[in-house]
Amino acid sequence: MSNKYNGWTNYETWNANLWIDNDWRMSEQVAMITGDFFGSYEDLDTITGLVAERINDMFLDMMPDLEPSFFSDVMSASFREVNFWEIARHYVESESAQQELEKESENA
Numbered sequence: 001m002s003n004k005y006n007g008w009t010n011y012e013t014w015n016a017n018l019w020i021d022n023d024w025r026m027s028e029q030v031a032m033i034t035g036d037f038f039g040s041y042e043d044l045d046t047i048t049g050l051v052a053e054r055i056n057d058m059f060l061d062m063m064p065d066l067e068p069s070f071f072s073d074v075m076s077a078s079f080r081e082v083n084f085w086e087i088a089r090h091y092v093e094s095e096s097a098q099q100e101l102e103k104e105s106e107n108a
Contacts, residue, residue, distance in 0.1 A: 012081040016059065017090065030055060034091045038099065044092055052088035059084075 008014035020026045033054045037047045063079070066072035 009083040009086050010081055012078050013083040013086055016082045016084075017087045020055075020087070026058070029058065030091055031095075034088075034095045038095055044096060048085060048088045048092045051092055052084040055088055056082075056084045 005011040005014045008017065020030055030051075034047070034051050037050050041047050041050070059079070059082070063075075066075065
């Protein structure tokens with residue numbers, strides 16, 4: 001049985017990406033983070049890893065502080081399931097494709 005959810009690793013990853021896509025501030029922040037690393041690194045895996053760390057940190061900064069409880073345990077367990085590398089790769093590949101299109105239009 002596959003745990004995939006709407007093409008993503010799992011529900012938690014799909015949901016995290018959905019929140020990024022549907023919140024223009026988060027979406028812009030991830031786009032800026034991704035674009036900034038493209039100016040400094042060439043290797044897509046390196047960029048993906050760095051972007052994943054920043055997205056993870058962004059979510060950690062938004063996480064509410066909860067007293068130890070069943071609910072904080074469930075929230076923490078769900079958070080650990082998010083595949084931030086997969087989310088980052090989605091944005092890195094999109095940025096890479098956009099840059100390729102820009103290069104092609106400059107050379108045309």
